[in-house]
Amino acid sequence: MERSVLYSFFFMSFIFPLIITRNKFVKADSEEYEECKKPFLCGDKQVNLSYPFYDGQGRPAYCGYPGFKIDCSHSFPEISMSSETYYLLSTNTTSGVISVAVQNYYDGSCPQNMFNIDTNLYKYASTNDKVTLFYDCPIGTVGIPFPCTNASSDNNNNNPVTYYLPQNFGSNLSVSCQNSVVVPTQLSPGSQPNQNIINNGFELEWIADKELCDGCHKSGGECGSNAGLTKFTCYCPDGSHDSDCNGNDSSKSKTGVIIGVIVGVSLVAALLAGCLFMMRRRKRRIMSRTRPKDDVTPASMSTDLPSSNEFQSSQDYTTSSSTYVSQSMPSYPSSKSNRENDSGYHGVKLFSYDELEEATGNFNESRELGDGGFGAVYYGELHDGRKVAVKRLYETSIRRIGQFMNEVTILARLRHDNLVALYGCTSKTSKDLLLVYEYIPNGTVADHLHGKLSSSKMLTWSIRLNIAVETAKALCFLHDNDVIHRDVKTTNILLDNNFQVKVADFGLSRLFPNDVTHVSTAPQGTPGYLDPYYYQCFRLTEKSDVYSFGVVLIELISSKTAVDVSRSNPDINLAIMAVDRIQKRTLNELVDPNLDFDKDYAVQHMVKLMAELAFRCLQHDREMRPSMKEVLESLKDIQKQNGEYTKQIVVYIQESADDAVLLKNAST
Numbered sequence: 001m002e003r004s005v006l007y008s009f010f011f012m013s014f015i016f017p018l019i020i021t022r023n024k025f026v027k028a029d030s031e032e033y034e035e036c037k038k039p040f041l042c043g044d045k046q047v048n049l050s051y052p053f054y055d056g057q058g059r060p061a062y063c064g065y066p067g068f069k070i071d072c073s074h075s076f077p078e079i080s081m082s083s084e085t086y087y088l089l090s091t092n093t094t095s096g097v098i099s100v101a102v103q104n105y106y107d108g109s110c111p112q113n114m115f116n117i118d119t120n121l122y123k124y125a126s127t128n129d130k131v132t133l134f135y136d137c138p139i140g141t142v143g144i145p146f147p148c149t150n151a152s153s154d155n156n157n158n159n160p161v162t163y164y165l166p167q168n169f170g171s172n173l174s175v176s177c178q179n180s181v182v183v184p185t186q187l188s189p190g191s192q193p194n195q196n197i198i199n200n201g202f203e204l205e206w207i208a209d210k211e212l213c214d215g216c217h218k219s220g221g222e223c224g225s226n227a228g229l230t231k232f233t234c235y236c237p238d239g240s241h242d243s244d245c246n247g248n249d250s251s252k253s254k255t256g257v258i259i260g261v262i263v264g265v266s267l268v269a270a271l272l273a274g275c276l277f278m279m280r281r282r283k284r285r286i287m288s289r290t291r292p293k294d295d296v297t298p299a300s301m302s303t304d305l306p307s308s309n310e311f312q313s314s315q316d317y318t319t320s321s322s323t324y325v326s327q328s329m330p331s332y333p334s335s336k337s338n339r340e341n342d343s344g345y346h347g348v349k350l351f352s353y354d355e356l357e358e359a360t361g362n363f364n365e366s367r368e369l370g371d372g373g374f375g376a377v378y379y380g381e382l383h384d385g386r387k388v389a390v391k392r393l394y395e396t397s398i399r400r401i402g403q404f405m406n407e408v409t410i411l412a413r414l415r416h417d418n419l420v421a422l423y424g425c426t427s428k429t430s431k432d433l434l435l436v437y438e439y440i441p442n443g444t445v446a447d448h449l450h451g452k453l454s455s456s457k458m459l460t461w462s463i464r465l466n467i468a469v470e471t472a473k474a475l476c477f478l479h480d481n482d483v484i485h486r487d488v489k490t491t492n493i494l495l496d497n498n499f500q501v502k503v504a505d506f507g508l509s510r511l512f513p514n515d516v517t518h519v520s521t522a523p524q525g526t527p528g529y530l531d532p533y534y535y536q537c538f539r540l541t542e543k544s545d546v547y548s549f550g551v552v553l554i555e556l557i558s559s560k561t562a563v564d565v566s567r568s569n570p571d572i573n574l575a576i577m578a579v580d581r582i583q584k585r586t587l588n589e590l591v592d593p594n595l596d597f598d599k600d601y602a603v604q605h606m607v608k609l610m611a612e613l614a615f616r617c618l619q620h621d622r623e624m625r626p627s628m629k630e631v632l633e634s635l636k637d638i639q640k641q642n643g644e645y646t647k648q649i650v651v652y653i654q655e656s657a658d659d660a661v662l663l664k665n666a667s668t
Helices: 002-026 031-037 166-176 210-218 251-290 308-315 323-328 335-339 353-359 398-413 445-450 461-480 532-537 542-558 574-583 601-617 628-640
Strands: 040-042 047-049 078-081 084-092 097-102 122-124 129-135 179-185 202-206 222-225 232-236 239-241 368-371 375-381 387-393 422-425 434-438 493-495 501-503 649-652
Touching (some): 031 232, 047 084, 179 202, 210 222, 210 232, 353 375, 353 387, 398 422, 445 493, 461 493, 461 542, 461 628, 532 542, 542 601, 542 628, 574 601, 601 628
Parallel strands (some): 129 649
Antiparallel strands (some): 040 047, 078 084, 084 097, 097 202, 122 202, 368 375, 375 387, 387 434, 422 434
16 A cells, blocks of 8 residues: 555656656747748848848847847848948858948948958858959059049059059069058959959858758758857757757757656655655664663764864865955965975975075076066076076965965966976965976067067067967967966067967966856956956956957067057057057058068068957957957968968059959969
């Protein structure tokens, strides 16, 4: 009888809730599927669109993908990117390619600025051609005109010029012409460039889980996003799924099953606990009736408390430092336990204060390599002959201990060719907080650009470009390991004798959980490099490092400091100054004269590409900035272009233009 009741209760508490809950969520929900299946005709031109585009009116947001909202209230569908509006001329759902044209130049005007696209959403299609338009060229330059309604110049001595092959005429003509713009276009084989190449636009490939969408379509579903617009969702006749309609991955079904299991297991657990309690109680009653009154064993008096020795041992690993330390990193063994072994914090060697004092000559001022807001760095030599840089924090406060342990935590677990190596440190209860690094002998990037080593002019363009690439590699490595540096600047980029980069100073760095979008924290960093979004909103993200790196790129181009109060008020902040010059197409005012920007076409071309990349990094809207991985790939592409200028079509502009002739690169 009791057993049958138990089985009945088990069914009611576990199986029945599971069945009811599953049926509730597996119930066909085809509203989204039917909605996303409807044709989506956008604009007066009735351009036929589909995923990932939506307008939020005729097509719900869940039928599209985050970032692909489109305006259908005009003749052509309109996309807004990087403060520019583009007409969407056509789309190919199969290939994921769209054809777009810039609104401002669709009336016959010639582009005056570089085109900037959101690389998080789109990439240039490989089918595009490149046409370079040159403006403000001197009278007398022989060439064939290109028609533009805005080709006239304020300079009476200027006259539009000609087409040219870069390997034959590029260097001379790039000096004589004041401005140039590279325009992506679509040219038919054998066609000649004219104003139609602007109106015809160029092609972009959208980036929005295309492979998942292809699988969804093949299984009979419709592509879209979940309710929170955070991830891809496949809408099917039987409900929504994570990838396609064939699998058993219905999110609603999963939710139902999970809820049913949780409810059922909870009830079963409660039932079993109750049964065990009743059984033990009944057993004790039987034993109390049969056991003599004087039969009391010591075991019945035992407890689960640890012994005094065990309790003391566990206390050896507790810390009582600040909230900053306890929240930013795991607890550390006490200094006493560390002095008894040489493993240090996270395996980092512990040095005694006396040893490092001797290594640095009692922290002699003549051995000081540099100083900053948190401490001074001294040159030293250890007993084993190793040359080291010893960082001595200015004070031993709770905050400094937090920064000290933060740097040890990060560098102890990360090793990379472009990160400075940590040899060890002192105990956090030492007389002074000291960190011991490998010694990097060739100073910092700042020293070579505008500091004590700048007169040597050792940083050629190739070296500067390599510095940018290697620094980007280091930051990508940090981001891949969930670390935000938070103080990227040229004084924290060290150089060895071969000008190899070593990124240093991780006192402000933060471990960044990979399941969150940002960390809320009070802004810290260096003026001139600090992300304005982080400063205004107190939200730290990987894009904060991207902004700071954008400033570093501008420093590499200009050899100017990030902040200089001797410059005029609008130009005190280098980032603001750079954005202004790039937008005004007066980059030559920014570039370091030592780079021969006006004489060397190859350098000029690569500097412009790096300036464009820096411009993207310095966007105030963090969503418009590229990721460090994208930055690194762009820099590698620039590096590859050194001396490689094939398959590019170049066009010069003339005010009285009626037609144009195309010369193609015939280099071997």
